Amino acid sequence: MRLSPADMEKFFNPESIALVGVSRSGTRLGGLSFLSKFIESGYEGRLYPINAKAEDILGIKAWPDLASLPEIPDLVIIAVGAPKVPDLIAECAEKGARHVHLLTAGFDETGTSEGKDLADNLVAACEKHGVLVIGPNCMGPYRPAARLTAWGAIPGLAGPLGIISQSGGMTQRLTEYTASLGLGVEKAVSVGNGSVTDTLDFLEAFGKDPAIRVIGIYLEGVSDGGRLLTLARDTGLDKPIVLLKGGETDAGARTAASHTGAMAGSSAVWEAVFRQANMISVHTMNEWVDALMACAFVGAPSSEGxxxxxxxxxxxxxxxxxxxxxxxxxxxxxxxxxxxxxxxxxxxxxxxxxxxxxxxxxxxxxxxxxxxxxxxxxxxxxxxxxxxxxxxxxxxxxxxxxxxxxxxxxxxxxxxxxxxxxxxxxxxxxxxxxxxxxxxxxxxxxxxxxxxxxxxxxxxxxxxxxxxxxxxxxxxxxxx
Amino acid sequence: MRLSPADMEKFFNPESIALVGVSRSGTRLGGLSFLSKFIESGYEGRLYPINAKAEDILGIKAWPDLASLPEIPDLVIIAVGAPKVPDLIAECAEKGARHVHLLTAGFDETGTSEGKDLADNLVAACEKHGVLVIGPNCMGPYRPAARLTAWGAIPGLAGPLGIISQSGGMTQRLTEYTASLGLGVEKAVSVGNGSVTDTLDFLEAFGKDPAIRVIGIYLEGVSDGGRLLTLARDTGLDKPIVLLKGGETDAGARTAASHTGAMAGSSAVWEAVFRQANMISVHTMNEWVDALMACAFVGAPSSEGxxxxxxxxxxxxxxxxxxxxxxxxxxxxxxxxxxxxxxxxxxxxxxxxxxxxxxxxxxxxxxxxxxxxxxxxxxxxxxxxxxxxxxxxxxxxxxxxxxxxxxxxxxxxxxxxxxxxxxxxxxxxxxxxxxxxxxxxxxxxxxxxxxxxxxxxxxxxxxxxxxxxxxxxxxxxxxx
CATH class of the missing domain: 3.40.50.261 (Succinyl-CoA synthetase domains)
Structure with missing residues (x-):
C-alpha cells in the first residue's frame, strides 16, 4: 500500500502544520488564506507560518525557514513558485518532514516543456528524499473531525464520506453542498495533478479506512486504468464508489488536458470500467451529491419497488x-x-x-x-x-x-x-x-x-x- | 374553430363572474376559496356569489340564483355536487350565459358507471343548450393581465406563455415557478377531463392568439391523436410547443386513468407524434420550465455552438x-x-x-x-x-x-x-x-x-x- 495508515494520519490528522509561502497580506488563494482558514475553523494543532521577513502573521509567530522550527511538522503546506519547489522538498527531508501538500500550480498541467521539466524534477526530488506529496496544483487534504478545513465548508461536518478529486473547486463545492444537507465527510482530498500520490493511492487507502462508508471520486484521468479497475472492483464490494468522470466528451477532455494535464480517455472505455468495477457513474455535481446521499442514508433496499x-x-x-x-x-x-x-x-x-x-x-x-x-x-x-x-x-x-x-x-x-x-x-x-x-x-x-x-x-x-x-x-x- | 375569439374573451377577460356553490365558510378548495382569491388578486370585474341563504359573502352581495342576477355574467364558475350540474347548465343557458368553468369533480375520472353517466349528461346538456364548459374537475382559466387569478401565482405575472394543462396542481406550480423567474403567462387553462372543450380546442385558440409566443402543455391523453398532430405541426411552425406528457410509463398511465380518465397511450406512438409535429418533449416540471424559458427568452440561435x-x-x-x-x-x-x-x-x-x-x-x-x-x-x-x-x-x-x-x-x-x-x-x-x-x-x-x-x-x-x-x-x- 502506497499510503500507510501512518501516512494517512500525518496527512489527515496532523498535530502540527508548517506553511511555506505565507505573505503578510493579500487576498489571493495561497498560504495566507490557508492560515486564516485554519484559524477560522479552529484547528487545534500547532501552526508554523514560514516567512523570513515577518515576526508574526495573523498573530501567529512566524519562522524564517523549516530548519528553525522547534519540531518536525507532521504536514508541510507549500505555496511558493513552482521553480523553488524541488529545493523545498529537500529542505523538508532534511528537517525530517515527509508529508507535503503542494498548493502551487505551474507544472505539467500548463502543457509547456518548462512545466513538464518542473514536474519531473519534483517527482525526482520526492523519490530521492522519500517525501510524499499531495499535488501539485491542488487544495490538498480536508478533514472536519480534525478541523483540517482550510477550504470547502467551514465549519466542516464529519460523516461517512471519503472524497477524492482532481478538482479543488468541485471538492470545495461538494463539501459545502453535502454539509448543508447533513451529510458529512470523513476525509476529502484534492489531488490535483497527482504527480507523486494520486487518486488510486487514496482510493486504496480510503477503501481500508473503517471510518469511510461511501467513496466519491471526481476523476479526469488515471495513469493506470488496470489498477483502477482492480482497486475499484475490490473496494466496491465493501463500500459504494460514486464516480463523476470529467472529460467524458471531446470538449470536456480538451479542457481536462489543460486543467490537470490528464488524458481523459474514450467514453466507451470508461463505461466498460464503470460496469466491470460496479462503480456508480454520475455526470454532474447534483447527480454526484444525490447518489452519495442515497448510498450513505438509504443502504441496500429489499426490493426495487x-x-x-x-x-x-x-x-x-x-x-x-x-x-x-x-x-x-x-x-x-x-x-x-x-x-x-x-x-x-x-x-x-x-x-x-x-x-x-x-x-x-x-x-x-x-x-x-x-x-x-x-x-x-x-x-x-x-x-x-x-x-x-x-x-x-x-x-x-x-x-x-x-x-x-x-x-x-x-x-x-x-x-x-x-x-x-x-x-x-x-x-x-x-x-x-x-x-x-x-x-x-x-x-x-x-x-x-x-x-x-x-x-x-x-x-x-x-x-x-x-x-x-x-x-x-x-x-x-x-x-x- | 371551436373557440372563437369572442369565446376566449368571455373565458379569459370576463367583465363579470357568477360563482355557483359558494358556502359562507370553510377551508376546502371551492367557490368560497375562488371568491376570496379573486378579491385578493384585485379582480376588477363584477363578482356575483350565488347562495340562497346568504345576504353577502366576504363583503360581496350574494344572489339567490343565476336568474336573479342584474346582468348576464360573462363567466359562470360552478362548484356544486356533480349530480346538480346538468340542471345548472340549463339555468346558465336560460340566463343567456354560455361560458362555464366547472370546478366540480366526480365525473368520468372516477371510473364508475355513475361518473360516466354524469359526464354524458353534462355533454348532452351543453350541446342542447349551446353552453361551452371548461372542465369538469379542473381549475379553469387563469390570466394575470385580467387579474383572473383564482389559483396559481397571486399576483400573477403577465407574459408570453400560453399554458394548457390536464392537471390543476401542475399548472398552479408552473405559474408560481415561472412568475418567480420573471417569465409571465398570457393565458393558462386547467382543462381537467376536457369533456366539452379540451386541450386541442385551446391549442387551436392559443395558436391564433397574437399575445402568446410560446405554448406549454401538460397532457395525459387526447381523444383525437390525428387532430393533435395536425394542429401541433401547424402551430409549431409559428411558435414553439413544449409538451410534458404525463403517463408515459405503465405506472404513470395507470395513475393518469384515475386522474383525468385519460388513456395515456403508448410511449412509442407519442414519440412519433412529438417528432412529426416538432413539439419539444419534456419529462418533468423542471424540464418544462427550463424549456419554456429557453424558448421565450433565447429565440432562434445562429449556431448550435x-x-x-x-x-x-x-x-x-x-x-x-x-x-x-x-x-x-x-x-x-x-x-x-x-x-x-x-x-x-x-x-x-x-x-x-x-x-x-x-x-x-x-x-x-x-x-x-x-x-x-x-x-x-x-x-x-x-x-x-x-x-x-x-x-x-x-x-x-x-x-x-x-x-x-x-x-x-x-x-x-x-x-x-x-x-x-x-x-x-x-x-x-x-x-x-x-x-x-x-x-x-x-x-x-x-x-x-x-x-x-x-x-x-x-x-x-x-x-x-x-x-x-x-x-x-x-x-x-x-x-x-
Whole structure:
C-alpha cells in the first residue's frame, strides 16, 4: 500500500502544520488564506507560518525557514513558485518532514516543456528524499473531525464520506453542498495533478479506512486504468464508489488536458470500467451529491419497488413516470393494502393506489404514519418516497404549519424497517420558497433521511443505488 | 374553430363572474376559496356569489340564483355536487350565459358507471343548450393581465406563455415557478377531463392568439391523436410547443386513468407524434420550465455552438461535457479569438479556451463584457453561457459584492446580437445560499435573460431549443 495508515494520519490528522509561502497580506488563494482558514475553523494543532521577513502573521509567530522550527511538522503546506519547489522538498527531508501538500500550480498541467521539466524534477526530488506529496496544483487534504478545513465548508461536518478529486473547486463545492444537507465527510482530498500520490493511492487507502462508508471520486484521468479497475472492483464490494468522470466528451477532455494535464480517455472505455468495477457513474455535481446521499442514508433496499406518497394528480402521474423511466418499479398494491387504504382514506375511493395522490399526507401525521406502516408490509415495496409540500399561497394553503420536525419525530419513533426518503421542491426564483425548501431538506438530511429537491432526482439516485446493490449481489454469488 | 375569439374573451377577460356553490365558510378548495382569491388578486370585474341563504359573502352581495342576477355574467364558475350540474347548465343557458368553468369533480375520472353517466349528461346538456364548459374537475382559466387569478401565482405575472394543462396542481406550480423567474403567462387553462372543450380546442385558440409566443402543455391523453398532430405541426411552425406528457410509463398511465380518465397511450406512438409535429418533449416540471424559458427568452440561435464562461477547472470540464452530451457543440476558438483572449487575460495563458475557466469574470465586468464581445465575433458560437458564482466562504470569497445588477446593466447597454444565458447554482440545504441564488436567478429572468440553476439544465434546455429551430427550418424548406 502506497499510503500507510501512518501516512494517512500525518496527512489527515496532523498535530502540527508548517506553511511555506505565507505573505503578510493579500487576498489571493495561497498560504495566507490557508492560515486564516485554519484559524477560522479552529484547528487545534500547532501552526508554523514560514516567512523570513515577518515576526508574526495573523498573530501567529512566524519562522524564517523549516530548519528553525522547534519540531518536525507532521504536514508541510507549500505555496511558493513552482521553480523553488524541488529545493523545498529537500529542505523538508532534511528537517525530517515527509508529508507535503503542494498548493502551487505551474507544472505539467500548463502543457509547456518548462512545466513538464518542473514536474519531473519534483517527482525526482520526492523519490530521492522519500517525501510524499499531495499535488501539485491542488487544495490538498480536508478533514472536519480534525478541523483540517482550510477550504470547502467551514465549519466542516464529519460523516461517512471519503472524497477524492482532481478538482479543488468541485471538492470545495461538494463539501459545502453535502454539509448543508447533513451529510458529512470523513476525509476529502484534492489531488490535483497527482504527480507523486494520486487518486488510486487514496482510493486504496480510503477503501481500508473503517471510518469511510461511501467513496466519491471526481476523476479526469488515471495513469493506470488496470489498477483502477482492480482497486475499484475490490473496494466496491465493501463500500459504494460514486464516480463523476470529467472529460467524458471531446470538449470536456480538451479542457481536462489543460486543467490537470490528464488524458481523459474514450467514453466507451470508461463505461466498460464503470460496469466491470460496479462503480456508480454520475455526470454532474447534483447527480454526484444525490447518489452519495442515497448510498450513505438509504443502504441496500429489499426490493426495487417504490411506494410514492404525493399530492396532486399530475404530480403523481409524472412521479410514477420518473421512477419507471429510471428502471425502478412502482408496484401495484396488494389486495390487503388496498383494503387498508380504503379504511384509512375513504374519500380517496377508487383513485387510491401507487403513486398515491393524497394531499392529506402533508398535514396529517397519523395518516402518513399509517400509510408508511401499510407500505412496509408490501413485499414488492423496498423504498417509500414521500413528497413534502411547502405550504404556500399558490397552493391555497398559506397558513398550514410546517410539519417537518414532527414528521421526523414520528418516523424516528416507529423505527421502520424500510427506508423512507423525501422530495422537497422549492425550485425557481422565489427567495422565500428557496430558503424554506433548503431548511426543510437540511432538517431531513440532518436526521439521516435521504432528501432530494425533486422526485425525478430522487428516482435517478435511487435507481443508481439499486443497480449497485443488484450487481454487488451478483458479484458476491459464487460462480457454479 | 371551436373557440372563437369572442369565446376566449368571455373565458379569459370576463367583465363579470357568477360563482355557483359558494358556502359562507370553510377551508376546502371551492367557490368560497375562488371568491376570496379573486378579491385578493384585485379582480376588477363584477363578482356575483350565488347562495340562497346568504345576504353577502366576504363583503360581496350574494344572489339567490343565476336568474336573479342584474346582468348576464360573462363567466359562470360552478362548484356544486356533480349530480346538480346538468340542471345548472340549463339555468346558465336560460340566463343567456354560455361560458362555464366547472370546478366540480366526480365525473368520468372516477371510473364508475355513475361518473360516466354524469359526464354524458353534462355533454348532452351543453350541446342542447349551446353552453361551452371548461372542465369538469379542473381549475379553469387563469390570466394575470385580467387579474383572473383564482389559483396559481397571486399576483400573477403577465407574459408570453400560453399554458394548457390536464392537471390543476401542475399548472398552479408552473405559474408560481415561472412568475418567480420573471417569465409571465398570457393565458393558462386547467382543462381537467376536457369533456366539452379540451386541450386541442385551446391549442387551436392559443395558436391564433397574437399575445402568446410560446405554448406549454401538460397532457395525459387526447381523444383525437390525428387532430393533435395536425394542429401541433401547424402551430409549431409559428411558435414553439413544449409538451410534458404525463403517463408515459405503465405506472404513470395507470395513475393518469384515475386522474383525468385519460388513456395515456403508448410511449412509442407519442414519440412519433412529438417528432412529426416538432413539439419539444419534456419529462418533468423542471424540464418544462427550463424549456419554456429557453424558448421565450433565447429565440432562434445562429449556431448550435456554445461559448462557456465559467470558473474552476472541474466545473469547466464538466460544463463542456454537459453541452456535448446534450448534442450541442463547444467549438474551439478561432486564432483571432485566441489572440484576443491572450490580450484580455494574459495570466490565463495556454489554458484559455472554450470552456473558459476564469474566476475573473465573476468580479470584473469589463473583462466579462470584452469576452462577450469576443465570443459574439465567433461564427461557430450561437449562445454565450455565463456561470455566475455566489460569493461565499466555501470559495474563499465571502466579501465579494454581488454584481448581478451591474452585469445586467452592462449587458443591456451593449445590445448584443447573440443570446447570453446564465447558470446560477445554489443547490442543497443552505437557506442563505438558496435564497441568494433564487434572488439572482429572478433578477436575470426579470431582465429577460434565460437563467438556470445548473449548467447541465441549461444545456438540456438549450439543446431542445436548437433542435426545435433546426427541425422547423427543415419543415419550412420547400421540397424540391
Amino acid at each position: 417504490v411506494f410514492v406518497l404525493s399530492g396532486g394528480g399530475g404530480t403523481s402521474v409524472t412521479a410514477g413516470d420518473s421512477f419507471i423511466r429510471e428502471g425502478l418499479s412502482v408496484p401495484q398494491l396488494s389486495a390487503t393494502a388496498m383494503q387498508r387504504l380504503k379504511e384509512l382514506v375513504p374519500a380517496a375511493g377508487s383513485i387510491a393506489g401507487n403513486p398515491l395522490d393524497l394531499w392529506k399526507v402533508f398535514t396529517d401525521l397519523d395518516c402518513l404514519g399509517s400509510l408508511v406502516d401499510m407500505a412496509e408490509q408490501e413485499q414488492d415495496v423496498g423504498i417509500i418516497l414521500t413528497e413534502r409540500l411547502i405550504a404556500r399561497n399558490a397552493f391555497h394553503m398559506p397558513e398550514t404549519p410546517d410539519l417537518t420536525r414532527q414528521t421526523i419525530e414520528r418516523l424516528k419513533e416507529r423505527r421502520g424497517r424500510k427506508p423512507v426518503v423525501f422530495a422537497v421542491d422549492s425550485e425557481g426564483g422565489d427567495p422565500w420558497l428557496a430558503s424554506e425548501g433548503a431548511a426543510i431538506r437540511s432538517a431531513f438530511g440532518r436526521a439521516g433521511y435521504a432528501v432530494f429537491p425533486s422526485i425525478s432526482r430522487a428516482a435517478r439516485a435511487l435507481a443508481r443505488l439499486c443497480r449497485y446493490y443488484k450487481k454487488r449481489a451478483q458479484m458476491l454469488t459464487p460462480k457454479v | 456554445v461559448f462557456v464562461l465559467s470558473g474552476g477547472g472541474g466545473t469547466s470540464v464538466t460544463a463542456g461535457d454537459s453541452f456535448i452530451r446534450e448534442g450541442l457543440s463547444v467549438p474551439q476558438l478561432s486564432a483571432t479569438a485566441m489572440q484576443r483572449l491572450k490580450e484580455l487575460v494574459p495570466a490565463a495563458g495556454s489554458i484559455a479556451g472554450n470552456p473558459l475557466d476564469l474566476w475573473k469574470v465573476f468580479t470584473d465586468l469589463d473583462c466579462l463584457g470584452s469576452l462577450v464581445d469576443m465570443a459574439e465575433q465567433e461564427q461557430d458560437v450561437g449562445i454565450i453561457l455565463t456561470e455566475r458564482l455566489i460569493a461565499r466562504n466555501a470559495f474563499h470569497m465571502p466579501e465579494t459584492p454581488d454584481l448581478t445588477r451591474q452585469t445586467i446593466e452592462r449587458l443591456k447597454e451593449r445590445r448584443g446580437r447573440k443570446p447570453v444565458v446564465f447558470a446560477v447554482d445554489s443547490e442543497g440545504g443552505d437557506p442563505w445560499l438558496a435564497s441568494e441564488g433564487a434572488a439572482i436567478r429572478s433578477a436575470f429572468g426579470r431582465a429577460g435573460y434565460a437563467v438556470f440553476p445548473s449548467i447541465s439544465r441549461a444545456a438540456r434546455a438549450l439543446a431542445r431549443l436548437c433542435r426545435y429551430y433546426k427541425k422547423r427550418a427543415q419543415m419550412l424548406t420547400p421540397k424540391v
